[in-house]
Amino acid sequence: MLGKNAKLFFCGSMGVLVAAIAMAAWGFPKIVQSQINKNLQLENSSTMFEKWRVVPVPLTFKIYVFNVTNTDEVNEGAKPALDEIGPFVYKEYREKRILGYGENDTIRYMLKKTFYFDEEASAPLTQDDEVTVINYSYMAALLTVNDLMPAAVGLVNTALGSFFTNLTDPFMRVKVRDLFFDGIFLNCIGENSALSLVCGKIKADKQPNMRPAEDGSGFYFSMFNYLNTTESGPYDMVRGIENIHELGHIVGFDGAPTMRYWGDPYCGQLNGSDGSIFPPLNQIVPDRVYIFEPEICRSMSVGLVGERNIFNISSYLYEIDESVLASKLANRNNKCFCKKNWSANHDGCLLMGLINLAPCRGAPAIASLPHFYLGSEELLEYFEEGVKPEKEKHESFVYLDATTGVVIKGLQRIQFNIELRNMKSVPQLEKVPTGVFPLLWIEEGAEIPAELRQELHQAHTLLGYVEALRWAILGLAILLSLASGWCASRATGVGLCARQHNSVSFIGNNFDLNKG
Structure with a gap:
């Protein structure tokens, strides 16, 4: 027994x-893992949904301006000397308006950003500070005309004398509040036929940086007003209910599954999320993470560096690398981002570290990382002083929680430039040196707040x-x-x-x- x-x-x-x-x-x-996935999926009952819909804490939006200190010398052909002024700090609030749910496990929404100047964080700088910067819209107008009808450049330049106030050289003296959000007035009232042509093209192109005056007398140029309180989208994003590893992936923007501006399947593809949500990484750790940026009409990627501990939380660190903005010689996949006829010294593509935004923005703008970080040495040789790339100050990165994919800390940095080109038919440009000239750069980012950090620790x-x-x-x-x-x-x-x-x-x- x-x-x-x-x-x-x-x-x-x-x-x-x-x-x-x-x-x-x-x-x-x-x-x-099933419980974690359930909390991350974008449905009304999940823990993540409301935090995704309305970001619980504001992002920090910093602007650094390149003040030109030797305009007279540059007008005579000398190398530019720059003085970086900043940061001018704004609090950026994000809110999504849900439009509905679509096929293939997607959610459709509009994104609204709202900016408020942070006086305390910006001090001693104020929005009334004056700076001397490259005249972005002036150079954009002349470069556009020069590419289309070189013989008309002189005539258009004469008309632009009425369009701009006190047009003596390719620089403008302006308050930062007007440059950033309020707008610089550009006059369209006059008898000059070329002026009517310029204003008519701006109206037809509907350039986002140009806000029509209410009385129809002209336009207000600003760098970021179109982002403020104006909804962008619609975005179509995967909810992650059917496949958690597709969570946050953008599959449509503005009613299209690709970015049509580049005329190429590779450059036009939509990759990654909107930067607010990522799938968990504890099962599949990708070598690259992609973030879709509608402001530059493309996706940017960051590469895996390795495991890190931040705020006593185990995470994966991803950083931007030189392949993202590489020339076509270094990364052949980037050839569809090229700009034709940029310079007689090059093969129709921009230098290492630059991307042409003309197809996207409707103007000959050029983007780069701040201070041309990871860019060609040739870009730095153009300046006398004031441009010095540093990894710690100018890279972009993100820390993702290893278990949930939640963004613990992330910073995205980008610089906006325009070409300053020597044009013999234009008195203001007949002696200036040709080169890529920076206007400003921005840093947009956030880190998980203390209360959410505590929730993550508890989890x-x-x-x-x-x-x-x-x-x-x-x-x-x-x-x-x-x-x-x-x-x-x-x-x-x-x-x-x-x-x-x-x-x-x-x-x-x-x-x-x-x-x-």
Whole structure:
């Protein structure tokens, strides 16, 4: 009877051991990951949904301006000397308006950004500070005309004398509030036919930087007013319900599945998220993470650096690298971002570290990383002083929580430039040196706030307990199986212990025989 019970005990314990192994290897991780996925998916009942819809804390939006300190010398052909002024800090609030749900597990929404000047963080700088910068819209107008009708440049330049106030050179003296958001007035009232042509083209192109005056007398040029309180989109994003690894992926923008501006499938593809949400990384850790940027009409990527600990949270660090804005010689996939006829010194593509925004913005703008970080040395040689790329100050990066994919900290930096070109037919440009001239650069980013950081810590602690529990259960099952095996061997008189006794006796006998 005792032997029968021992055998039943042994069989039962082995069943428990098999179940414990299955739970430890598959069951517990599956259950935990399923719960994490449920909280991350973009549906009304999930923990993440409302935090995604209305970002609970404002992002920080910083602007650094390149103030030109030697305009007279540049007008005579000297290298530009620049003085970086900033940061001018704004709080950026983001809110999404849900339009509906589509096929293939997608959600459609509009994104609204609202900016408020942060006087405390900007001090001692104010929005009324005056700077001297490259006249962005003036150069854009002349470069556009020069590319289309070079013979008309002189005529158009004469008209632009009425369009701009005090047009004596390719620079403007302006308050930063007007340059950033309020707008610089550009006059369209006059009898000059070329002026009507310029204003008519601006109206037809609907350039985002140009806001029509309410009385129809002209336009207001600003760098970022079109972003402020104006909805962009619609975006079509994967919700992650059917496949959590597709969570946050943008599959449509402005009613199209690709960016039509580049005329190429590779450059036009929509990759990555809007930067607010990513899939969990604990099962699949990608070598690259993509973020779609509608302001430059393309996706930017950051490459995996490795595991890091930030705010006492295990994370993965991703950083931008030179392949993103590489020339076509360094990255042939970037050839579709080229700008034709940029310079007689090059093959129709921009230098390393630059991207042509003309197809996207409707004006000959050029983007780069701040201070031409990761760009060609040729870009730096153009300046006397004031341009010095540094990794810590000018790179873009993101820390993603290893378990949930939540953004712990991220900074995205980009610089806006325009070509200053020597044109003999234009008095203001007949002596200036030709080169890529920076106007300003921005830093947009955020880090997880203390209260959300605490929630993440608590979730990680709970996961630690669950992890310990599954191994504890497995350990107990192993001990139980060992104990039941011992009991079974004692009850039947055979098994491990008996076999060990016979073995010792046998070896002992052999020893005696050899000795004899």
